[in-house]
Amino acid sequence: MQKLWQSGSSSAPLFDALGSENLPSLGLQPRLPSDMPLEAQETPAFIRNPVYGTRCSTxxxxxxxxxxxxxxxxxxxxGEKTGETALEFSWPG
Incomplete structure (x- = not known):
């Protein structure tokens, strides 16, 4: 994280992680079935779907x-990028 604040650095590595369409490796399977319709192992960080898909990443x-x-x-x-907004802030103190 510190590298992101060095001169000339960007938040690209974080957006790369949020934009991953690869399925995560969770290791051990749960002992009990989940009541969730889509298990995490079946859902990548970025979902490209016209009905239910990622619309923004922050x-x-x-x-x-x-x-x-x-x-x-x-x-x-x-799933194509349509815009980006940035806001910088500083906490007082």
Missing amino acids: VVTVNKHGHGRIIERRFDAS
């Missing part, structure tokens, strides 16, 4: 001095 970073950044990326129904 990254929030704060350094040890209280300076932070919120970045939101928006996606259309096909």
